[in-house]
Amino acid sequence: MNGLGSFGLHGKNVVVTGANTGIGQGIACSVSRAGGNVIGVGRSDMSETAGLIATEGGRFTELRADLGDAKTAMEVIDKIWRETGPINGLVNNAGIIRRADAVDFTLEDWDDVMDVNLRSVFFMSQALAKHIFAEGRSGKIVNIASMLSFQGGIRVASYTASKSGLAGITRLLACEWAARGINVNAIAPGYIVSNNTEALRSDQARNEAILARIPAGRWGEPRDIGDPAVFLLSSASDYMHGATIPVDGGWLAR
Numbered sequence: 001m002n003g004l005g006s007f008g009l010h011g012k013n014v015v016v017t018g019a020n021t022g023i024g025q026g027i028a029c030s031v032s033r034a035g036g037n038v039i040g041v042g043r044s045d046m047s048e049t050a051g052l053i054a055t056e057g058g059r060f061t062e063l064r065a066d067l068g069d070a071k072t073a074m075e076v077i078d079k080i081w082r083e084t085g086p087i088n089g090l091v092n093n094a095g096i097i098r099r100a101d102a103v104d105f106t107l108e109d110w111d112d113v114m115d116v117n118l119r120s121v122f123f124m125s126q127a128l129a130k131h132i133f134a135e136g137r138s139g140k141i142v143n144i145a146s147m148l149s150f151q152g153g154i155r156v157a158s159y160t161a162s163k164s165g166l167a168g169i170t171r172l173l174a175c176e177w178a179a180r181g182i183n184v185n186a187i188a189p190g191y192i193v194s195n196n197t198e199a200l201r202s203d204q205a206r207n208e209a210i211l212a213r214i215p216a217g218r219w220g221e222p223r224d225i226g227d228p229a230v231f232l233l234s235s236a237s238d239y240m241h242g243a244t245i246p247v248d249g250g251w252l253a254r
């Protein structure tokens with residue numbers, strides 16, 4: 001674990017939302033391998049992630065919270081800061097998707113997605129910034145965006161709105177906080193194997209069309225996102241602010 005230089009996270013407390021599965025689990029494992037202490041935040045049992053990290057000798061603690069409620073999300077940050085100590089990094093990974101034609105899209109599917117993917121992300125980041133500024137510290141925020149931060153997509157109106165909004169909020173927060181010690185950046189994963197993409201992968205026609213368009217010729221794995229997240233959490237990226245970086249097997253280059 002030593003010898004990572006400015007890419008290491010030794011002694012850093014990193015909060016990862018949605019760390020029980022998928023991309024969040026991949027990020028939690030990478031952060032731990034880079035020496036960071038991971039605090040997983042989510043609504044489900046995180047013992048699988050805890051087990052993976054324990055096997056490699058890392059440190060993982062979990063805090064249960066429903067991030068559909070922004071007030072809860074803010075309180076989570078306060079609680080961790082109070083009980084675990086200063087937070088050095090926050091990965092806003094938790095997210096949901098709902099699929100329906102735009103013409104049929106419901107208010108509920110709009111609000112539920114916007115609440116988790118954008119509203120709670122903003123207010124959780126705000127809660128963290130308040131602590132960091134109050135104590136004159138520094139920190140790193142990494143938002144998990146999407147190809148739909150750049151593209152329109154189909155049948156995912158609220159998801160596209162939330163992820164496009166997330167890229168905008170990443171830029172806004174970077175503009176306000178870059179000179180105050182907080183780096184805010186985002187990763188836009190391409191098509192990654194997780195619960196989120198199960199519907200796409202089990203639709204044979206969509207699956208083939210997606211694979212044919214990915215220059216790397218394969219779906220991404222959660223671990224493909226983990227190490228780029230470590231980079232954005234580490235001091236190696238100290239001069240990066242407001243970027244949304246595609247990690248997509250070349251999808252956007254096509």
Ligand code: NAP
Pocket residue numbers: 017018019020021022023024041042043044065066067068069092093094095096116144145146147188189190191192193194195196197
């Ligand atoms: P996933 O396996 O469905 O994971 C989503 C995570 O968010 C889970 O841990 C989930 O917890 C958590 N979550 C959802 N609603 C929550 C809530 N109200 N409170 C607390 N936690 C909540 O999907 P994933 O692909 O790993 O997604 C992770 C992030 O990557 C999301 O922001 C997603 O939009 C983004 N992304 C994914 C892809 C992809 O191809 N997979 C591409 C681009 C971006 P539960 O397990 O309890 O539901």
